[in-house]
Amino acid sequence: MLLAQVDTQLANLSNYLIYSTMTVYTLAMFAQIFEWTFGAKGGVAVRSAQQSTLAESVAESAAAAKGVRKVTVTVASQGGGTTTLTRTALADAGATTVTSGRGDGGPADGAGPAGTSEKADMAGRIAVSLTVLGLLLHAASVATRGLSVMRWPWGNMYEFSCAFALMMVGAYVILLATKKNVRWLGLPVTVVALLILGVAVAVLYTDSEQLVPALHSYWLGIHVSAATVCGGAFFAAFVATVAYLLKDRYEHRVAAGLTVRAANLMERLPASGTLDKLSYRINAIIFPLWTFTIIAGAIWAEVAWGKYWEWDPKETWSFITWVAYAAYLHARATAGWRGRKAAYLALLAFACWLFNFYGVNIFITGKHSYAGV
Amino acid sequence: MSDTKTSPQPADAAEGPDAERLGDVERLSTAPEENDAVPAGIGVLGWLRWFWRQLTSMRVALLLLFLLSLAAIPGSLVPQDTNAFKVAEWKNAHKGVVPLFEKLQLFDVYGSVWFSAIYILLFVSLAGCILPRTWQFVGVLRAQPPAAPRNLTRMPVYAAWHTDADPAAVNAAAHRLLKKRGFRAAAGSGSVAAERGYLREVGNLLFHFALFALLAGFAWASLFSGSGTKIVLEGQGYSNTTTQLDDFTGSAFYGVDDLDAFGFKLDGFTADFQTTGPAAGTAKEFVANVRYWEGADTSKQKHAQIEVNHPLEVGGTKVFLTAHGFAPVVTVRNAEDEVVYRGPTVFLPQDSNVTSPGVIKVNDYGTGPDGRKTQLALSGMFLPTAPDDFNETGRPVSVFPAAANPRLVITAYVGDLRTDSGLPQNVYELDDKAMTQLKVNGQPASVPLQVGQGWQLPDGYGSVTFDGYQQWANFTVSHRPGNAVALTGAVCAILGLIGSLFVQRRRIWVRATAGADGRTLVEVAGLGRSESARTAEELAEVAVELQDDAPAAADAPATDGPQAAADAPATDGPQAAADAPATDEPPGPDGPADDAPAAADSPAAAVPTAPETKE
Ligand code: HEM
Numbered sequence: 012m013l014l015a016q017v018d019t020q021l022a023n024l025s026n027y028l029i030y031s032t033m034t035v036y037t038l039a040m041f042a043q044i045f046e047w048t049f050g051a052k053g054g055v056a057v058r059s060a061q062q063s064t065l066a067e068s069v070a071e072s073a074a075a076a077k078g079v080r081k082v083t084v085t086v087a088s089q090g091g092g093t094t095t096l097t098r099t100a101l102a103d104a105g106a107t108t109v110t111s112g113r114g115d116g117g118p119a120d121g122a123g124p125a126g127t128s129e130k131a132d133m134a135g136r137i138a139v140s141l142t143v144l145g146l147l148l149h150a151a152s153v154a155t156r157g158l159s160v161m162r163w164p165w166g167n168m169y170e171f172s173c174a175f176a177l178m179m180v181g182a183y184v185i186l187l188a189t190k191k192n193v194r195w196l197g198l199p200v201t202v203v204a205l206l207i208l209g210v211a212v213a214v215l216y217t218d219s220e221q222l223v224p225a226l227h228s229y230w231l232g233i234h235v236s237a238a239t240v241c242g243g244a245f246f247a248a249f250v251a252t253v254a255y256l257l258k259d260r261y262e263h264r265v266a267a268g269l270t271v272r273a274a275n276l277m278e279r280l281p282a283s284g285t286l287d288k289l290s291y292r293i294n295a296i297i298f299p300l301w302t303f304t305i306i307a308g309a310i311w312a313e314v315a316w317g318k319y320w321e322w323d324p325k326e327t328w329s330f331i332t333w334v335a336y337a338a339y340l341h342a343r344a345t346a347g348w349r350g351r352k353a354a355y356l357a358l359l360a361f362a363c364w365l366f367n368f369y370g371v372n373i374f375i376t377g378k379h380s381y382a383g384v
Numbered sequence: 385m386s387d388t389k390t391s392p393q394p395a396d397a398a399e400g401p402d403a404e405r406l407g408d409v410e411r412l413s414t415a416p417e418e419n420d421a422v423p424a425g426i427g428v429l430g431w432l433r434w435f436w437r438q439l440t441s442m443r444v445a446l447l448l449l450f451l452l453s454l455a456a457i458p459g460s461l462v463p464q465d466t467n468a469f470k471v472a473e474w475k476n477a478h479k480g481v482v483p484l485f486e487k488l489q490l491f492d493v494y495g496s497v498w499f500s501a502i503y504i505l506l507f508v509s510l511a512g513c514i515l516p517r518t519w520q521f522v523g524v525l526r527a528q529p530p531a532a533p534r535n536l537t538r539m540p541v542y543a544a545w546h547t548d549a550d551p552a553a554v555n556a557a558a559h560r561l562l563k564k565r566g567f568r569a570a571a572g573s574g575s576v577a578a579e580r581g582y583l584r585e586v587g588n589l590l591f592h593f594a595l596f597a598l599l600a601g602f603a604w605a606s607l608f609s610g611s612g613t614k615i616v617l618e619g620q621g622y623s624n625t626t627t628q629l630d631d632f633t634g635s636a637f638y639g640v641d642d643l644d645a646f647g648f649k650l651d652g653f654t655a656d657f658q659t660t661g662p663a664a665g666t667a668k669e670f671v672a673n674v675r676y677w678e679g680a681d682t683s684k685q686k687h688a689q690i691e692v693n694h695p696l697e698v699g700g701t702k703v704f705l706t707a708h709g710f711a712p713v714v715t716v717r718n719a720e721d722e723v724v725y726r727g728p729t730v731f732l733p734q735d736s737n738v739t740s741p742g743v744i745k746v747n748d749y750g751t752g753p754d755g756r757k758t759q760l761a762l763s764g765m766f767l768p769t770a771p772d773d774f775n776e777t778g779r780p781v782s783v784f785p786a787a788a789n790p791r792l793v794i795t796a797y798v799g800d801l802r803t804d805s806g807l808p809q810n811v812y813e814l815d816d817k818a819m820t821q822l823k824v825n826g827q828p829a830s831v832p833l834q835v836g837q838g839w840q841l842p843d844g845y846g847s848v849t850f851d852g853y854q855q856w857a858n859f860t861v862s863h864r865p866g867n868a869v870a871l872t873g874a875v876c877a878i879l880g881l882i883g884s885l886f887v888q889r890r891r892i893w894v895r896a897t898a899g900a901d902g903r904t905l906v907e908v909a910g911l912g913r914s915e916s917a918r919t920a921e922e923l924a925e926v927a928v929e930l931q932d933d934a935p936a937a938a939d940a941p942a943t944d945g946p947q948a949a950a951d952a953p954a955t956d957g958p959q960a961a962a963d964a965p966a967t968d969e970p971p972g973p974d975g976p977a978d979d980a981p982a983a984a985d986s987p988a989a990a991v992p993t994a995p996e997t998k999e
Contacts, residue, residue, distance in 0.1 A: 081936070082927040084543040086920045096920045230693075299881040306874040315693050317611065317704040317862040319870070320602075322494050327460040334453040338446055340885075345442045363453070371460070 021159035028152030029173060033208050035145035036180075036201050042138035043198040047124045050131035050279060124195050124279055138197055139187060145201075146184055149177050165235045168372055171242075172211035176204045178243025195280055199250040207246075230311035237304040241297055242368065248293035249361045252354050255286035259351060287350060290357060291343060298336055305329050328367035335360035439505065440512030448506040455502055459493030507599060514592045521585050528570040529579035532893035532909075539893070539909035541920045543927050546903045547896075547934040554896035554906055557933035561926065562892060575895035587883020594876035601870025610638040611862035615730055616650045617711055618854050623647030624701070624861060644699040644863060648676035649685075653855045655708060657786050667785065672705050672857045690859070700863055707858035709733045709740055712766050712792045713851045716746050719753045719844055724760075728854045731766045732812055739782040740766040743814045744794075745801055752798060753844035759801045762848060763814050764794030764830075774832065792850045795830040796822045796841055888912055890919050892926060896934065906934050 083097045124135060153173055157164030165171045183200045186193045261277040264270070271277065280286070308329070313319035320326060339356040342348035348356070426433075438444055462485065463470035471491055475482050489496035536542060547554065551574065558576045562569040567578035612629035616622050624647060626632050626640040634640065656668045670692055675685040678698055690696045696703040711728035718724045724746055731742030744762040752758040769784035770791040771777070780793045799819035803809055821828050822842045831839045833850035840847050890912040899905045908927050912919035 080928045080931040082543050082545070082924050082931070084541050084920050084924045084927070087540045087542075096924055295885045299878055299885060302881060303878050306878065309874070310871070313867065314695065315704075316706070317695065317702060317860050318864065319867065321466065322459055322464060324460040327456050331453040331456050331460075334449055334456075338449040338453070341442070341446055341449065345445075 021155045025152045025156035025159060028148050032145050032149040032152055035141055035148060036205050039138045039141035039145055040201045042134050042141060046131045046135040046138055049128050050124050135194055143184055146180050153177055163232045165239060167217050169211050169215040169217050172207050172215060175239045175242035176207040178240050179246050180204050182243055182247055203246055230307060234304060234307040234311050237300055237307060241301045241304055244293055244297040245361055245364050248290045251286055251290035252357045254280055255283055255290055256354050258286055259283040294357060298340060301333060305333055324371050328371050332363040332367050335363045439509050445509050448502060448509060451502050452506060455499050458490055462490050465492045510592055518589055529568055529577040529891060531572045531577050532575040532895050536893060536895060536907045536909035539911050541910040541923045544907045545936045547906055548937055549904055549934045551896040551898050551904045554904060554934040558894035558930055561929055574897060575893060577893050579891045581887050581889035583883045584887040584889040587880045587887060591877050591880030591884055594873045594880055597873025598870055601866045601873055604866030604869060605864050607636045608638050609864040610634040611860055613858060613860050615856050615858045617728055617856045618650055618653055621647060621649040644701045645680055646678045646698040648674040650674055650857060653708060653857045670705060670708060702862050704860040705857055706860045709738060709856055710766050710768060711854045711856050713853060714744060715849045715851055717846045718750045719846050724749050730856055737782040738768050738785045742812060747801060747803055758798050761797040761801060761814055762794045767791045790835060790853055792833045795828055798845060888918060903937060
């Protein structure tokens with residue numbers, strides 16, 4: 012394999028870009044804090060507003076009843092309540108317009124960080140724009156880093172950290188783009204991204220350089236890309252799990268008539284049930300990819316070292332993480348663990364993953380440590 | 385299944401296993417039934433059965449999974465026997481706990497009794513869980529989807545409307561429609577039952593069976609594999625026998641006699657490094673050029689290149705390039721100026737710039753200047769690139785991994801090398817118990833030699849010349865069968881997982897009945913394996929499409945009839961559904977009793993029962 016020299020100019024550009032990224036994320040974070048602070052005012056009013064829109068649209072479609080096919084589906088939810096989902100289709104036009112919304116049932120999703128405040132919503136929009144700008148700079152930084160050595164830009168922990176912070180922010184922006192109600196994720200995602208990048212820049216930084224021959228393999232592209240995506244997703248699921256635990260506690264205290272703290276903050280988060288499902292879904296979607304990551308790693312190890320599994324600390328902790336996530340999925344699918352118990356399991360599994368990434372590289376030496384910390 | 389009891393279903397706690405099936409978690413699940421009841425005086429057989437039930441229960445499976453991940457931890461913290469050098473180092477540093485750790489097999493965690501016990505139990509549990517599930521599933525596949533329950537309003541997703549179309553025609557249209565949507569549909573009397581997403585269970589079974597394939601691959605590999613390492617100098621050959629290997633680890637069914645017959649000669653080794661920029665010294669590539677042959681016949685030779693990620697495959701054996709280094713070539717003359725040693729000696733690198741310590745042992749030195757028989761050893765460092773200021777500092781550390789400015793820094797010992805003591809000895813280490821270091825003015829004598837330079841040993845012990853150096857490459861020769869099995873298992877596991885996690889298993893029922901007013905009431909209901917918004921959306925789509933054939937009656941807007949419950953959910957709450965008429969109807973001939981659970985007015989009634997799949 013022929014390797015290019017390091018293009019130091021590009022490598023430096025990448026460093027400047029990562030600093031710019033962090034600056035922009037910081038600004039986005041302030042905009043989000045602003046959004047959360049000023050959104051405090053009208054947080055609770057939104058639910059009725061939402062419902063009235065639903066009611067209106069249902070009324071509208073009922074008015075146009077002739078030639079319209081319309082169905083309202085009653086959905087029994089877990090807590091014993093019901094929600095409805097209405098679907099209408101014009102008889103002649105093939106298109107189906109869907110109006111779906113919740114009636115009453117369990118606690119409804121919060122309105123999001125901005126509540127009903129226009130000022131806060133503006134701050135939120137600015138935050139989203141800044142996040143997208145930051146994401147572009149971030150992507151450019153990762154790309155130039157890769158181009159400076161003409162290889163995949165994840166050969167050491169610094170590069171790997173930058174890459175999976177990118178994946179995480181990217182996932183958030185994609186969710187926003189698909190009009191999911193995830194504005195609330197913005198603040199935790201930017202904070203976590205800043206933390207990851209901060210640690211990467213301050214502690215893990217290594218100059219852009221060629222890789223030792225053991226890492227010259229297209230398996231680097233496959234195995235590490237997959238691991239990067241998993242890292243980003245596990246982080247996102249972690250954020251959702253923590254949000255769930257906070258919101259669930261809040262809902263219980265409200266239901267029990269106990270005093271609650273940060274009520275206006277909590278009000279604006281999605282309902283605990285929604286958060287619970289979100290974290291489960293992310294974990295379930297990413298589990299097969301994590302399995303694939305481990306298997307791709309094993310195949311690569313076989314090619315490079317002659318044995319696909321040697322219980323190297325990194326391998327061991329990947330395995331531990333895998334079993335922990337499998338236990339979590341099992342607990343939910345077969346043992347019927349929901350809510351808090353399952354959430355604690357998810358946190359445990361995430362802790363294993365975190366240790367696998369940071370702890371193993373820093374505290375334990377194994378074959379994986381030659382990539383420079 | 386006591387775990388389920390913690391779910392927020394009041395009915396669960398109150399009633400027996402039948403009630404547990406009401407739990408939404410168990411909807412459409414074919415998970416094995418679990419029963420905690422301790423057998424009452426049934427004797428050994430009863431206890432065995434109880435034990436088996438426990439072992440194959442989900443709770444124990446979970447426990448075993450936890451234990452497995454816990455048990456894997458110590459092996460990542462304590463060095464393992466596969467790395468004998470590290471183990472020895474660790475044992476030296478922690479002498480106190482070594483006996484205890486050895487008893488606990490902490491230096492061989494993954495082969496230890498307790499680790500094996502956990503995963504064997506896990507796999508027994510898995511078999512006990514998955515085999516019955518497979519039979520059940522075969523039964524499910526052969527049977528039709530279960531007939532529509534009496535009371536469709538109790539299903540988690542439900543919709544209804546009135547139409548003027550003929551009930552039989554609506555049912556027929558629904559049957560067609562569901563079939564077209566990929567459902568397996570069965571027309572019943574006055575209703576249609578359909579089910580989709582069997583791939584979920586297929587995936588789940590495939591995944592769990594694939595774990596067995598993985599295990600089989602591991603077992604095969606660990607019983608029938610062997611590997612060894614060999615350092616080969618440029619220009620040297622190697623043939624695959626244990627006498628030639630530096631070390632060999634076999635297994636139960638692969639010993640020294642089973643080595644595949646082949647050999648190779650190392651024609652040249654090239655290492656290429658980054659020479660400029662911030663990453664100077666980082667290796668760009670390592671290539672070993674070899675000629676190899678199969679069997680004992682060395683005449684038919686083929687050329688090959690072995691690189692770090694490109695092993696050579698000969699027969700059932702792979703040859704990996706795992707390390708490289710230098711072997712300084714020296715000539716040693718004894719006190720009588722006879723050449724007693726000439727050739728390359730392998731020095732082992734200790735850092736990434738290939739600073740290599742080593743020992744040259746001259747067993748046949750002959751007699752020393754004092755007339756007594758003695759042996760000589762040269763101990764020192766080979767630096768492929770000595771630093772520019774080496775002459776001033778004398779620090780024996782290489783600054784670049786290739787041989788740009790090679791130096792050999794050595795000191796000499798005389799005495800007994802103790803190589804004849806019969807004990808195995810490390811060729812790379814000096815046993816200086818019976819040796820004395822040669823000194824000049826009371827200081828240990830040490831010289832840095834450049835290629836071509838010589839050193840007159842102190843006290844008339846002769847001389848050493850540093851003639852040059854050769855490169856060597858270290859090869860791992862490995863025979864490991866079972867890879868294909870493990871890989872197949874792994875691929876199946878991923879495919880199975882995708883099916884098991886992404887496919888929704890769900891049922892849809894449609895019932896069109898003639899009402900008292902002459903109108904036809906169309907009811908559609910759905911039940912999903914897990915609570916998912918998609919079940920409701922799919923049902924809505926089906927219902928909207930069905931309205932092509934069963935248009936909602938214009939003068940009877942959707943707010944009539946059973947729809948009322950849906951349109952005023954906020955006020956009526958769950959009880960609205962329970963008000964529907966069919967609740968206390970006795971089970972008819974086409975509806976098994978548990979389709980209409982007795983707990984109608986408990987809150988759990990809103991979460992309907994799962995019609996059993998295992999009939
Ligand atoms: C060897 C370790 C095991 C691993 C890694 C593993 C992993 C998994 C995973 C990832 C799922 C998918 C969860 C979902 O559908 O959301 C699953 C499902 C399941 N597992 Fe395992 N499992 C293991 C052992 C076992 C054992 C020992 C049993 C039985 C005692 C078992 C029984 C089941 C059942 C019944 C399901 C299906 C749940 C459903 O209805 O969807 N598994 N397993």
